[in-house]
Amino acid sequence: MSLLEELYRETILSHYKSPKNFGPLADASVSIKGDNPSCGDQLELLLKLNGGRITEVRFQGHGCAISIASASMMTELVKNKTLDQALELTRQFKAMVVDGAEPAPELGDLKALAGVSKLHARTKCATLAWNTLEEAAKEAGTS
Numbered sequence: 485m486s487l488l489e490e491l492y493r494e495t496i497l498s499h500y501k502s503p504k505n506f507g508p509l510a511d512a513s514v515s516i517k518g519d520n521p522s523c524g525d526q527l528e529l530l531l532k533l534n535g536g537r538i539t540e541v542r543f544q545g546h547g548c549a550i551s552i553a554s555a556s557m558m559t560e561l562v563k564n565k566t567l568d569q570a571l572e573l574t575r576q577f578k579a580m581v582v583d584g585a586e587p588a589p590e591l592g593d594l595k596a597l598a599g600v601s602k603l604h605a606r607t608k609c610a611t612l613a614w615n616t617l618e619e620a621a622k623e624a625g626t627s
């Protein structure tokens with residue numbers, strides 16, 4: 485394993501062991517559940533919105549290291565962003581893990597998950613939180 489791969493692995497494991505923004509959120513504006521039956525990952529995403537901006541975001545549930553690490557890093561990245569900005573980051577993240585595109589600089593530590601694009605079975609683990617975020621944005625847009 486290269487030094488870089490080891491660093492990425494440590495980033496993923498540290499988010500898995502101590503996920504950021506994990507737990508319930510009182511007075512959430514939107515809460516959406518997502519699951520990935522092929523692996524058994526289940527999570528619920530909770531957002532507090534103010535004028536189209538994500539002022540608070542938390543998640544809860546259980547899943548494999550990739551799904552939890554992806555959700556943890558996602559919540560750190562999209563907090564205080566507008567829904568439009570969050571959806572643009574979703575597009576960039578999916579380009580990286582689904583299409584194998586070079587990680588956009590905006591994705592920060594999430595580039596640790598770039599290798600998932602070569603592990604097709606795990607793509608759904610990495611995108612679960614982001615698909616749930618897209619659902620939440622849709623829900624928020626119609627309410």
Ligand code: ZN
Nearest residue numbers: 523525548609
């Ligand atoms: Zn998984």
